[in-house]
Amino acid sequence: MTEPEMRFSNYTLSIVLKGIATSGAFRTGQAVHSIVIKIGGEPDDFVTCSLVNMYSKCGVANDALKVFEMIKSPDIVAWSSIISVLDQQGLKEEAAKFFHLMRRTGMRPNQFTLSSLVSAATDLGDLRYGQSIHACAHKFGFESDDLVSNALIGMYMKFQSIYDGYHIFNKMTNRDVVSWNALLSGFHDETSDQGIRIFRQMLIEGFRPNMYTFISTLRSCSSFLNIEYGKQVHTHIIKDNSINYGYVGTALLDMYAKCGCMEDVEAIFSRLTERDVFAWTVIISGYSQTNQGEKAAHYFNQMRREGVIPNEFTLASCLRGCSGIASLENGYSCIPWQLSLGSQLIYL
Structure with a gap:
């Protein structure tokens, strides 16, 4: 050759x-x-x-x-490819610029172009631009395309335009797990109970949840402080053997910690095969929030022994937990880390 x-x-x-x-x-x-x-x-x-x-x-x-x-x-493949790679590399404004250049040539967009542009609008935080891409998708007959629909659902849910996200979701004839995850991604705080209902409906309809499904649903349980439903989600995670997959384990820790169930947090934490700074921060924060400063300091010191470098959130949690007189000596161990990281975010 x-x-x-x-x-x-x-x-x-x-x-x-x-x-x-x-x-x-x-x-x-x-x-x-x-x-x-x-x-x-x-x-x-x-x-x-x-x-x-x-x-x-x-x-x-x-x-x-x-x-x-x-x-x-350039043909539509070239235009779609360049817009897609710019979007994937975080060059969202450049992706939008190339779309305008493409439209000036009279080239019709395809589903790949449109889904990339919806993603760009979402990441730019520009709902109006995203709506203009939605109108373009409708004009060229791609509104019902699965790839475009999933991107639009994700966009509307991020901007908390729940009605619009639901509307597109309900019109889809070929939903997949990505569609459900896009819908679930928008439910938190006061709408968390709806996220839990969506997860239940997803299971009823026979869809198998993945890592992103579990993380979104656990976040809903955390916001709603629904420990009973959180335990049901935990059961599904065990059945799916997903506890050590991505951030599922950390999301599970966070749910139990937010609900004040620190024994469950310890049990799950001990089973994690890889414990990154986020997992350590959750358990330290959980003990700080439940006024168990000695435990928070214990896990902070264990984290240091295992060579995991704390971030500003870890330090803030440790110092908050050790702010009582009885734990003040333990709190001193956090100070060199605070100085070395130059953290500006810690306020006791």
């Missing part, structure tokens, strides 16, 4: 690049790009569009942009 005398058709190169994009094999993609350059001449738009797609799927925005600028007439 690397012999200089060999030649590859544009079709062959595009097929190879498509496979690389699917696998995310960035180095192989760079090698194929080198072959395109060595062949000489000006590659056609079909190949350059495939290169943009490959770099975008590999998450390399700069290279995708460089190749995109070489395309005389």
